[in-house]
Amino acid sequence: MxxxxxxxxxxxxxxxxxxxxxxxxxxxxxxxxxxxxxxxxxxxxxxxxxxxxxxxxxxxxxxxxxxxxxxxxxxxxxxxxxxxxxxxxxxxxxxxxxxxxxxxxxxxxxxxxxxxxxxxxxxxxxxxxxxxxxxxxxxxxxxxxxxxxxxxxxxxxxxxxxxxxxxxxxxxxxxxxxxxxxxxxxxxxxxxxxxxxxxxxxxxxxxxxxxxxxxTDTSIWSRLRRINAYNAEIARVDQSMIQARAFLKQHSRQLSEAQRQLMSVYSNINALSFIQRLRACIRYQFRKQSVLGTISLWNIIMFKNKRLETN
CATH class of the missing domain: 3.90.550.10 (Spore Coat Polysaccharide Biosynthesis Protein SpsA; Chain A)
Incomplete structure (x- = not known):
């Protein structure tokens, strides 16, 4: 071999x-x-x-x-x-x-x-x-x-x-x-x-x-600084959703129905209403590696449009 x-x-x-x-x-x-x-x-x-x-x-x-x-x-x-x-x-x-x-x-x-x-x-x-x-x-x-x-x-x-x-x-x-x-x-x-x-x-x-x-600075203060840099953090979340959408398009046939649904919901979550986004976050438990990162992710998913309008 x-x-x-x-x-x-x-x-x-x-x-x-x-x-x-x-x-x-x-x-x-x-x-x-x-x-x-x-x-x-x-x-x-x-x-x-x-x-x-x-x-x-x-x-x-x-x-x-x-x-x-x-x-x-x-x-x-x-x-x-x-x-x-x-x-x-x-x-x-x-x-x-x-x-x-x-x-x-x-x-x-x-x-x-x-x-x-x-x-x-x-x-x-x-x-x-x-x-x-x-x-x-x-x-x-x-x-x-x-x-x-x-x-x-x-x-x-x-x-x-x-x-x-x-x-x-x-x-x-x-x-x-x-x-x-x-x-x-x-x-x-x-x-x-x-x-x-x-x-x-x-x-x-x-x-x-x-x-x-x-x-790669993983200190609490560094994480807080990154989370508070809303425009950059929003851009990272947007990129992850665009990437998920592209992956789904290229490998959909290899995924199970449950996997396709999870990836589809995440990649298109911005098109949902506020209540639908909240339900999706709870149901699929979208998260990042840390608690602070997950709070930031949910914050962006739930309130991104409002924040973009005020920036």
Missing amino acids: DNSVAILMATYNGESYLAAQLDSIRNQSETNWKLYIRDDGSTDDTAHILERYAEQDSRIVIVHDHRGNVGVKSGFWSLLTSVDATYYFFSDQDDIWLPDKLNKSLSCLRESDLNIPTLVHTNLKPVDATLKPLGGKLYPDAGLDKPNVILASNSVTGCTIGINRILRDAICQDDASSMVMHDWWMGIFAAYIGQIKYISDATILYRQHGNNQVG
């Missing part, structure tokens, strides 16, 4: 932390893998770093597709749809993989039925730019991959994800422009049509620096 493992990495101006991430992948206890890297037109020393590592390690393959700067989502999707493997993993350019990261995730995937689309994801340990710990693990020990949660809130973090071939084949023809992000789309597919497995151990040092600091 083919057990080929492809690690996919999209890079862009990553010279500051790229070498450390590549070293952590090369130091994995699992050694049977190939790392496919697509650069998105970096203007710093990223390309030279990649060339140097590719010369040192034949498992590292630089992919040149001459498409130019397409963004992180399309960059990863291009790799996923062009690379042939049995198992696929996704890597950011600035984290650190702990030595058993790949082995733990692979073991979980290999124990799964090859005929069931399977996604495995793990916890993370947030660190600062110098790898100083910023607290405990990012997520709770129990996964939050319920169908009523993952529509509104991405509960799988792309840099921890591993998927099997049947999941990849089932989505590789999907329109990337319909997705908020590739990892979220894969998570929805696995939650509704396949299965999600969660490893509560942190397998990655999740480096926080510059622009990525805001999105």
Whole structure:
């Protein structure tokens, strides 16, 4: 049986932390893998770093597709749809993989039925730019991959994800422009049509620096600031509904009637009356990963139109 493992990495101006991430992948206890890297037109020393590592390690393959700067989502999707493997993993350019990261995730995937689309994801340990710990693990020990949660809130973090071939084949023809992000789309597919497995151990040092600091700051005050930024929060909820509508259109035949109904109600909930929206929230228990996030979601669903009119 083919057990080929492809690690996919999209890079862009990553010279500051790229070498450390590549070293952590090369130091994995699992050694049977190939790392496919697509650069998105970096203007710093990223390309030279990649060339140097590719010369040192034949498992590292630089992919040149001459498409130019397409963004992180399309960059990863291009790799996923062009690379042939049995198992696929996704890597950011600035984290650190702990030595058993790949082995733990692979073991979980290999124990799964090859005929069931399977996604495995793990916890993370947030660190600062110098790898100083910023607290405990990012997520709770129990996964939050319920169908009523993952529509509104991405509960799988792309840099921890591993998927099997049947999941990849089932989505590789999907329109990337319909997705908020590739990892979220894969998570929805696995939650509704396949299965999600969660490893509560942190397998990655999740480096926080510059622009990525805001999105992963999980302090109470940070969450409150994000919730109170109503326009941005409304936009995120709107994007999740548009994505759900696109997913329903592309995969409706693979869903059960109950799943179609849940996804249809969520994606079109803005068209309902106030009472109908309230009943839908109660019946389907639409929620996010945290209590504060869920309060914000229900607030937007129930009062969004009024808030938009007053802004």
